[in-house]
Amino acid sequence: MDIFQYDFMLRALVGGLLVGVICPIIGLFVTLRRMSMIADALSHVCLSGVAAGLLMGAQPVLAAAAFALGGSFLLEGLREKYKNYSELSIAIILSAGVAVAAILIGLGNGFNGGIMSYLFGSIVLITVEDIYVIALIGIPVLLLTMFFIKELFAITFDEETALVSGLPVKLINVCFMALTALTIAVSLRIVGILLVSSLMVLPVAVAMQLAKSFRGTLVAAVATGEVAVLVGLMCSFYLDLSPGGAIVMTLVLMLVLVFALTSRRTATA
Template identity: 55%
Template structure:
């Protein structure tokens, strides 16, 4: 029987398609800026948002997005204070997110069961309203990358010179970090709070092994993410596995594959050079 006959799998595949575009698209920029842990910090802030939503009776995905954007703004303020120690700002916000989340969860009685699906992802609980929110969160991210591609590229590789040329670096940083927060919030329903940063980083790490340019890295990152999500959802459906963990294991397998290919390429080039010499 086709998995598409199940409504929850239709929702899961659509959610996976959306997340496999926006996660590596944002992840490529933060990885090259050596801010890979940014997604981890924002995901922990999302935990506080999910807990607040469950306590208040609002959509946890919506409150997670709101908390994540607020945390992103706070993080950018701290990065300005600790300009040469960006990892310190990330560590502070990660700790704050975990602390607030733990306190809010301790107030709620019986919330732990509901929180589990947000921590590790759950394909059977993705609703049409979740899909609409994911799409709502995704569009601004893609629009920012599309319309400010050159500026973001410049800032990614040379932020100081970008400032000197008059680019509104601070504004673009705030906008990008806030939209990265929305990316994290959009993906937590699929892969979970604890694993969302992996979906943003692992496909990028795979693409960096094979790509010859920035644009190729972007295309390949999205391609690797799509394959990982599709394979992960299929395996999780047929073998009754946790979807988030299965998707990430597929992404890790692809990374190992690209490392092997890169190693063989380097070995072949070395052998050719040796023979020519």
């Protein structure tokens, strides 16, 4: 296939397949904890990180990761302050993220449109350096999540009982927020800041229609994420579409297909 003759496409595939694994795993816990909007808030903080990186000549993905980490700790602190209105903390962080980004983009005179590739993703502009950063952050995130999986399950299912049982709930919550922030930062080069939360949530939405067990849901979500990344990148290459848009639309179509299949199965039964 001529698609593999291009170095930029190979880089996009390597990066895409890695984030296609990490995003649905983190996304499953984010969804089950009813925190889907947190991914959106942190991705907007990433936008200010990218703008800061471009303005100061730093690696934009690394700068986004640093900003997202800071944002995640602030978010966790605000969630403690507004225990009964935790969505307020999401709104505060999201607004602050966009506000800082608007100021920085203004200061950088729009970076000659360069910020657009971070908003919607770009396969052509993914550099070898980007792939190193994605792997350097992404692989430890993946490993840590797998090591914490039983604790994350217990806390997600019932935080109060997990606390009584002696699990370090606060520590794991902070680590989870940090892992979520880093996942968003490494994914933004592939799917873009505005669509990264979709790669976390939509595969889970598909998987929850298909699987009945937690393990099954996890596997189905990862498989969905990988298929969507592959199909989306192919469409992006052959049809000259934005990769983020193509990946997310593939996920939406998969969800529609699964809804159709499951409703048909229910009707037959």
